Amino acid sequence: MPGRAYVSPRMAHNPKADEQERAETEVDDFRRKLGPFVVAAEKTRMAMVFTDAEAEGHPIIFANDAFLKLTGYGREEVLGNSFDEVMAAGAEPEALEELEAAFDGSTANDPVIRYRRRDGSEFWASVFVSPVCDETGAVVQHFASFANESKHRVEQASAKMLIDELNHRVKNTLSTVQSITRQALRNAADPAAIRESIESRIFALSRSHDLLSRKSWAGVGLHDLIEAAMEPFGVINGRKERFTIDGCNVRLPPKATLALGIALNELATNAVKYGAFSNEAGSIAISWTIEPSADGERLILCWHEKDGPPVSAPTRRGFGSQVMERGLAHELDGKVSLEYRPGGVVCSIDIPAPADAAGG
Amino acid sequence: MDNPLAGRRMLVVEDEMMVLLNIEDVLADLGCVSVTAAATSARALELIEEQVFDLAMLDINLDGKTSFAVAEALAACGVPFLFSTGYSDYDLGEAWRDRPVLEKPYTDLALAAIIERLLPAARPEPVMA
Numbered sequence: 001m002p003g004r005a006y007v008s009p010r011m012a013h014n015p016k017a018d019e020q021e022r023a024e025t026e027v028d029d030f031r032r033k034l035g036p037f038v039v040a041a042e043k044t045r046m047a048m049v050f051t052d053a054e055a056e057g058h059p060i061i062f063a064n065d066a067f068l069k070l071t072g073y074g075r076e077e078v079l080g081n082s083f084d085e086v087m088a089a090g091a092e093p094e095a096l097e098e099l100e101a102a103f104d105g106s107t108a109n110d111p112v113i114r115y116r117r118r119d120g121s122e123f124w125a126s127v128f129v130s131p132v133c134d135e136t137g138a139v140v141q142h143f144a145s146f147a148n149e150s151k152h153r154v155e156q157a158s159a160k161m162l163i164d165e166l167n168h169r170v171k172n173t174l175s176t177v178q179s180i181t182r183q184a185l186r187n188a189a190d191p192a193a194i195r196e197s198i199e200s201r202i203f204a205l206s207r208s209h210d211l212l213s214r215k216s217w218a219g220v221g222l223h224d225l226i227e228a229a230m231e232p233f234g235v236i237n238g239r240k241e242r243f244t245i246d247g248c249n250v251r252l253p254p255k256a257t258l259a260l261g262i263a264l265n266e267l268a269t270n271a272v273k274y275g276a277f278s279n280e281a282g283s284i285a286i287s288w289t290i291e292p293s294a295d296g297e298r299l300i301l302c303w304h305e306k307d308g309p310p311v312s313a314p315t316r317r318g319f320g321s322q323v324m325e326r327g328l329a330h331e332l333d334g335k336v337s338l339e340y341r342p343g344g345v346v347c348s349i350d351i352p353a354p355a356d357a358a359g360g
Numbered sequence: 361m362d363n364p365l366a367g368r369r370m371l372v373v374e375d376e377m378m379v380l381l382n383i384e385d386v387l388a389d390l391g392c393v394s395v396t397a398a399a400t401s402a403r404a405l406e407l408i409e410e411q412v413f414d415l416a417m418l419d420i421n422l423d424g425k426t427s428f429a430v431a432e433a434l435a436a437c438g439v440p441f442l443f444s445t446g447y448s449d450y451d452l453g454e455a456w457r458d459r460p461v462l463e464k465p466y467t468d469l470a471l472a473a474i475i476e477r478l479l480p481a482a483r484p485e486p487v488m489a
């Protein structure tokens with residue numbers, strides 16, 4: 001493509017016109033000698049520029065299409081203009097220093113720049129700067145190529161976010177385990193009872209995590225949560241006919257899943273020790289409905305034990321009742337009532353219905 | 361034993377029930393009998409409007425939202441407070457960088473030490489007959 005403007009017409013009256021002309025001649029020589037390579041440089045998807053090493057500010061004497069596409073400039077806006085200035089228009093001062101060092105050869109590090117385009121969008125690129133020498137070894141030009149790393153940066157940022165989030169969950173889970181341990185030690189003296197109390201709750205947490213992981217932490221159906229929570233209490237084998245679940249499979253968000261998972265474990269543990277599952281005749285009915293209210297829909301869940309041994313209210317509130325009445329109501333912004341009726345424990349949980357409850 | 365929390369009213373803003381139950385336990389052991397809890401910033405702000413607190417503890421992240429609005433309200437009333445967080449790489453921003461932070465999980469001692477620092481000589485002097 002002879003005659004194509006590699007130097008902006010605007011530059012004709014530039015005081016550095018002589019230098020520009022000389023640089024232009026050099027590129028033309030270059031083009032003649034290395035024709036296919038110049039075409040390759042023009043067409044490659046890697047952004048590239050040549051700058052004049054003998055003029056102030058590294059004027060750009062060649063910029064390929066990929067460079068124009070990457071930076072968003074027109075060819076006339078970069079050709080003949082200072083590379084330093086073109087970079088200064090969008091890169092940060094530290095990056096400019098690194099670029100300067102790469103040009104004068106005082107560093108072997110390839111600068112990584114974040115460049116803000118005129119339209120406000122950004123790209124990240126590694127810049128590889130190489131000197132171009134003449135026969136005597138004098139640096140006459142610089143060649144700079146840009147590897148676009150924006151996609152990589154976005155991936156890195158998203159990986160970092162996931163790791164931070166995971167770390168946050170792990171730390172909260174450890175705090176929960178700390179709480180479980182403290183409560184177990186406070187409420188029992190027998191090592192076997194302490195171990196059982198800690199293990200049972202850790203396994204309950206673990207089951208809720210499994211359920212959530214299977215759904216990519218997008219939420220879990222209430223029906224599925226209850227089945228998983230009751231499974232270790234032999235509901236699936238043996239006590240199944242003494243246990244009913246009645247309600248649509250409302251999808252609960254992760255927070256409610258974890259909180260209700262712990263709460264159901266407390267209720268079931270109590271039922272096996274003292275309630276409807278401590279004899280051969282008792283039964284438990286769990287049912288729920290979604291009901292309208294003045295402040296939006298509510299999920300009303302009822303745990304109803306019957307035909308167990310006669311119930312008397314415990315003399316002191318244990319951790320289970322604390323979790324139910326204080327913890328669950330607090331975390332899920334609801335009302336929880338736990339009644340030790342003579343005929344069996346009745347627990348009702350009244351919480352805001354999850355956003356997509358209607359779809360369940 | 362000196363008890364900086366005796367007779368103090370404390371606000372705990374924490375959305376995870378198990379973590380809250382633990383904090384309440386620790387605070388009870390430290391002699392704090394008046395603990396009010398909020399799981400959301402909105403609830404905490406209501407409580408600050410209605411009641412006077414001597415001290416507050418704020419989880420930075422409440423179900424994905426920060427508790428900085430609560431920090432602002434507390435600072436405006438001159439109530440000392442500390443943050444707690446499950447994040448290791450948290451950023452409190454300029455406004456709160458000098459406030460104490462407890463990274464979860466933490467020991468009773470770490471919490472007690474911060475509380476003591478926040479409530480140093482503010483303990484009412486015993487009245488001499």
